[in-house]
Amino acid sequence: MQNRSHAVMAQRAEAADSPDDFPTPPWATRGFMEHVINDCGPFSKMSALEPACGAGHMAKVLKEYFGEVRASDAYAYGYGAVRDYLDVPYEANAVDWVITNPPFRLAEEFVQRSLMVARLGVAVLVRTVFIESSGRYRSLFENIPPTKFAQYVERVPMVRGRLDKKASTATGYAWLVWEKEKVGFPRLMWVPPCRKQLERDQDYS
Template identity: 70%
Template sequence: MSKQNTSHAVMAQRYEPKDSADDFPTPPWATRGLIEHVIGDVEDLRSLTCLEPACGRGYMTRPLSEYFGRVDSADAHDYGYAPIRDFLTYPYEAQSHDWVITNPPFRLAEEFVERALVVARKGVAILARTVFLESVGRYNGIFKDMPPSKFAQFTERVPMVKGRVDPKASTATGYAWFVWEKGANEGHPRLMWVPPCRKILERDGDYSSASN
């Protein structure tokens, strides 16, 4: 009988079926890291709107609401938190929101970027595995003609657990923020790092249910 490989690298791999909701909520501190260390100009965001189109139970919406004047949320699946709307088919108007920020299903991330760039007036940010940078298909589909203005790699691991957020979880998977700021550094992406910030940016209540 062969011995199961339980190394961190293998155990951290995510294999989701094509019809999966890909329900891996984002720890709120990772969203605050985007605002505090990548987007910046926090005070200016108070007058702007944001759309979180894959909100799940609201774990990303809640920290976004700490910064933006208004955050609209939806999801293609029913989590009891927001309206059920498939971002790729729902008729959002072009440039209806200043920003679109989300952690999309990995298999649909490229389509989310393309759609978000139509919906957003100012910018798009998606949280994705670092390996999203790879593949000839994604290069030809978005990166060659629509490269992000910023690629911000987390220096700390962002643990994501299926169906919940867990302060004790760990992962071997690297994550980064991919940011498109319209009119900024077109064709010349800026490489950035999200510095160690988890302890500073975690808040009381972050790991309670956002839908309660």
């Protein structure tokens, strides 16, 4: 019998050479823009980079807000440039924002690199458990804490390799945001219920 406990279902272990392709539902990216960094605009005058773009589901939404969006991925999905973000880095201060759903096992490295690439801010979508780990605390959060921690109150279902409107999940997701011009303690936020308002049928076509 399948073990369907939340502890087991929330795990997502990927091999070291896995592309870790779990596309972000577009409504979740809109929720981030509308409720987490909505005070950081006007975005129409800014640029953004999505360096783990996959098939472009997040980058396409970012284009609804930002004046310029660059997109790349280490694997060829038919969208954006094929470029390993950690091996072939972008120049310092290349864009205003770096916004991405990085491979979970590389999320810390993505943050460190992005803090050099972005002029204004960095945002990563991660499993909520990412904030755990004494090692990650010592290497990242202790010295470079995020300015915002934004937890989704609705579940954000992600399925390997595709979008699935009917998918479900036991995994919680949150955004960590570093605003480079702000200092102080991290702000705890919630992404309020917004799927019904921000989801569009064409997102899945």
